[in-house]
Amino acid sequence: MNFSGAQILLKSLEAEGVDTIFGYPGGSVLDIYDAIFDSDINHYLVRHEQGAAHAADGYARATGKTGVCLATSGPGATNLVTGIANAYMDSVPMVAITGQVGSHLLGKDSFQEADITGITLPITKHSYLVKDVSELPRIIKEAFHIASTGRPGPVLIDIPKDLTVARADYSYPEKVRLKGYKPTFHGHKEQINQAAKAIAEARRPVIFAGGGVIISGAHEELKQLAELILAPVATSMLGIGSFPETHPLALGMIGMHGAKYANYAVTESDLLISIGVRFADRATGKVSAFAPDAKIIHIDIDPAEIGKNVRADIPIVGDARNVLVELIERVQQGMATEWQEKIQEWKKEFPLGCDQAEEGTLKPQYVVKQICEVTQGDAIIATEVGQNQMWAAQHFNFSKPRNFISSGGLGTMGFGLPAAIGAQVGRPGETVFDIAGDGSIQMNVQEMMTAVQYELPVNVAILNNHFLGMVRQWQELFYKRRYSHTDLTCSPDFVKLAEAYGAEGIRVTKVAEVKPALEQAIKSSKPVMLDFVVEREECVFPMVPAGGVLNKMLG
Amino acid sequence: MRHTLAVLVENNPGVLTRVAGLFSRRGFNIDSLSVGRTQNSAISRMTIVVEGDDLILEQVTKQLNKLIDVIKIQDVTQDEYVDRELMLIKVDADPAVRGEIMQIVDIFRARIVDIGRKTLTIEATGDEGKINAIEKSLRPFGIRELVRTGKIVMLRGHKFTAYNQKEED
Numbered sequence: 001m002n003f004s005g006a007q008i009l010l011k012s013l014e015a016e017g018v019d020t021i022f023g024y025p026g027g028s029v030l031d032i033y034d035a036i037f038d039s040d041i042n043h044y045l046v047r048h049e050q051g052a053a054h055a056a057d058g059y060a061r062a063t064g065k066t067g068v069c070l071a072t073s074g075p076g077a078t079n080l081v082t083g084i085a086n087a088y089m090d091s092v093p094m095v096a097i098t099g100q101v102g103s104h105l106l107g108k109d110s111f112q113e114a115d116i117t118g119i120t121l122p123i124t125k126h127s128y129l130v131k132d133v134s135e136l137p138r139i140i141k142e143a144f145h146i147a148s149t150g151r152p153g154p155v156l157i158d159i160p161k162d163l164t165v166a167r168a169d170y171s172y173p174e175k176v177r178l179k180g181y182k183p184t185f186h187g188h189k190e191q192i193n194q195a196a197k198a199i200a201e202a203r204r205p206v207i208f209a210g211g212g213v214i215i216s217g218a219h220e221e222l223k224q225l226a227e228l229i230l231a232p233v234a235t236s237m238l239g240i241g242s243f244p245e246t247h248p249l250a251l252g253m254i255g256m257h258g259a260k261y262a263n264y265a266v267t268e269s270d271l272l273i274s275i276g277v278r279f280a281d282r283a284t285g286k287v288s289a290f291a292p293d294a295k296i297i298h299i300d301i302d303p304a305e306i307g308k309n310v311r312a313d314i315p316i317v318g319d320a321r322n323v324l325v326e327l328i329e330r331v332q333q334g335m336a337t338e339w340q341e342k343i344q345e346w347k348k349e350f351p352l353g354c355d356q357a358e359e360g361t362l363k364p365q366y367v368v369k370q371i372c373e374v375t376q377g378d379a380i381i382a383t384e385v386g387q388n389q390m391w392a393a394q395h396f397n398f399s400k401p402r403n404f405i406s407s408g409g410l411g412t413m414g415f416g417l418p419a420a421i422g423a424q425v426g427r428p429g430e431t432v433f434d435i436a437g438d439g440s441i442q443m444n445v446q447e448m449m450t451a452v453q454y455e456l457p458v459n460v461a462i463l464n465n466h467f468l469g470m471v472r473q474w475q476e477l478f479y480k481r482r483y484s485h486t487d488l489t490c491s492p493d494f495v496k497l498a499e500a501y502g503a504e505g506i507r508v509t510k511v512a513e514v515k516p517a518l519e520q521a522i523k524s525s526k527p528v529m530l531d532f533v534v535e536r537e538e539c540v541f542p543m544v545p546a547g548g549v550l551n552k553m554l555g
Numbered sequence: 556m557r558h559t560l561a562v563l564v565e566n567n568p569g570v571l572t573r574v575a576g577l578f579s580r581r582g583f584n585i586d587s588l589s590v591g592r593t594q595n596s597a598i599s600r601m602t603i604v605v606e607g608d609d610l611i612l613e614q615v616t617k618q619l620n621k622l623i624d625v626i627k628i629q630d631v632t633q634d635e636y637v638d639r640e641l642m643l644i645k646v647d648a649d650p651a652v653r654g655e656i657m658q659i660v661d662i663f664r665a666r667i668v669d670i671g672r673k674t675l676t677i678e679a680t681g682d683e684g685k686i687n688a689i690e691k692s693l694r695p696f697g698i699r700e701l702v703r704t705g706k707i708v709m710l711r712g713h714k715f716t717a718y719n720q721k722e723e724d
């Protein structure tokens with residue numbers, strides 16, 4: 001009986017190699033915080049628990065490690081919920097630890113009691129309510145194993161306060177024994193043969209790569225395959241960075257705001273080699289008209305994704321990297337065909353452009369392009385949600401995996417800043433931007449204080465249109481320009497706001513100021529908030545209206 | 556079409572909530588669900604009857620499999636199996652009709668388990684068809700209360716729905 005539950009928790013986390021926690025204290029976790037006081041683990045005090053969950057998420061996406069967040073019971077735990085849901089939708093490995101009221105108070109509507117395992121049931125990969133202090137090491141071992149293997153996701157551990165005080169011996173298990181959890185890592189050989197055969201027969205193949213490629217670290221194999229069979233590569237939004245967008249075979253993102261040539265290529269393909277994608281509605285548009293002439297190969301580690309949204313002709317369950325390695329061995333060098341020519345023509349005819357007039361109002365697309373130019377495409381770009389996110393996805397050329405950090409499945413405004421903070425913690429020394437909207441940034445702007453406290457030089461580039469821009473765009477296009485509650489003319493002075501936090505604030509209104517401001521921000525050792533005052537009613541184009549057919553785009 | 560699933564789960568708190576929650580969240584319809592422990596006290600077994608076409612069933616099975624606490628799922632619909640359900644039913648039974656009720660009980664090889672001044676409580680076991688038939692026969696007398704366990708199933712012959720310890724290593 002040598003250690004308290006709190007000490008056992010920290011020793012177990014250390015045994016998992018955890019060196020970073022994002023958290024916020026409170027009554028139920030006082031003993032855990034007391035143990036943190038003596039620990040080597042770096043704890044980052046956020047200013048709102050939602051920030052802790054998103055920071056752990058951003059940290060995980062940027063590093064590939066499992067992110068850890070910690071909150072007290074009741075409101076602390078419920079403040080994590082959006083962040084947990086966000087990580088669940090985007091398959092991000094995360095362990096969320098919550099304090100809980102004492103065991104004898106459970107179920108009595110005690111002060112700061114919330115049934116957080118119940119609340120998060122549909123948005124966690126698994127969860128635990130700890131019943132006995134001796135279970136803690138096993139539970140933590142299992143939680144990290146479940147969070148980080150197979151299709152990753154968040155796991156929640158709820159620890160009643162008395163168990164953080166109770167004492168027990170400590171030994172960390174070496175193996176996990178989970179009868180009901182055995183992900184399939186290797187693809188079925190015969191299915192891989194079928195895929196190779198389909199590739200040999202295809203005349204208009206397209207590769208469709210998703211977040212699964214990045215998670216499994218299959219980007220090199222993806223490039224090999226694409227270059228071998230000379231297939232153009234489109235990505236989902238979470239797949240951005242899985243294939244260098246500067247590559248001649250790159251098509252960029254498909255879907256609602258995908259490039260025309262990407263959507264055309266997928267629609268006219270006769271073979272769609274889909275890897276680590278889940279065919280989300282924002283990517284496919286109307287499912288019945290999605291890649292209508294294509295045979296579909298679907299490689300995914302989650303069997304439940306196969307056939308969920310789109311029929312798969314050749315399903316392969318397995319880890320993307322393992323499957324690609326085997327597939328590459330079985331395919332032949334492809335030859336240049338009319339298909340590649342056609343795609344090059346589309347790329348020339350429908351480029352993702354931006355018409356910035358030298359003296360005119362700033363265009364948001366231009367600002368994103370400049371961020372790409374000044375950083376030479378080598379920066380971590382987190383985004384908020386809305387037009388800012390789509391412009392970042394369209395106009396920054398990502399050449400590496402884990403550099404685009406964006407809330408895909410949940411579309412969470414307020415994600416970008418804390419995620420950028422988490423990414424900067426995980427990859428110090430690299431340039432980090434949060435490309436933001438003036439609406440989204442206000443949802444977790446308190447985290448500027450966290451960035452300042454820990455000297456994390458993140459750069460927030462607000463594309464300030466004084467609107468909830470994406471919603472305004474839908475109102476313009478589909479609601480007769482009735483701008484109901486989307487005008488944000490009433491907003492804080494972001495330069496002063498940055499300064500109030502002890503960060504740097506820069507306002508940019510002219511084309512000539514953009515580059516110097518970006519250079520100044522990157523050079524600064526402080527967090528910087530850049531307020532780019534942009535064209536108010538710019539729209540994101542091209543656009544496939546919701547439920548529309550991919551190759552019928554507006555704009 | 557109705558499918559019958561035999562599901563082995565870890566006997567953990569919350570496992571029923573996880574399974575039930577999954578069904579409601581994904582819009583799958585449960586006809587019946589029964590649960591109890593197996594010969595191994597760490598493992599419980601559920602029998603779930605679910606309505607849906609092949610595509611829905613494929614999703615049900617795959618989504619259930621994703622739950623960490625779910626160890627094994629077997630769709631036994633197409634197999635040979637024994638199925639049983641237990642029903643308790645309390646019917647109005649004036650002395651004038653008691654004889655008639657007892658005859659029905661005999662025909663179905665059910666049992667009378669309690670007698671009140673104006674009621675009889677009957678216990679019946681059998682497959683779904685038989686249980687439905689008893690209910691129908693007793694309905695004219697006036698059913699006061701009725702409770703069914705939902706069905707449980709077991710494969711016939713040398714076929715098992717068991718967790719194989721070897722699978723663990």
Ligand SMILES: Cc1ncc(C[n+]2csc(CCOP(=O)(O)OP(=O)(O)O)c2C)c(N)n1
Binds near residue numbers: 387
């Ligand atoms: C938490 C949350 N609330 C509401 C929405 C709905 N929504 C999607 S985009 C958007 C507007 C975002 O505005 P802003 O951050 O200014 O970005 P812009 O589109 O102007 O770039 C809103 C309200 C959301 N995605 N997330």
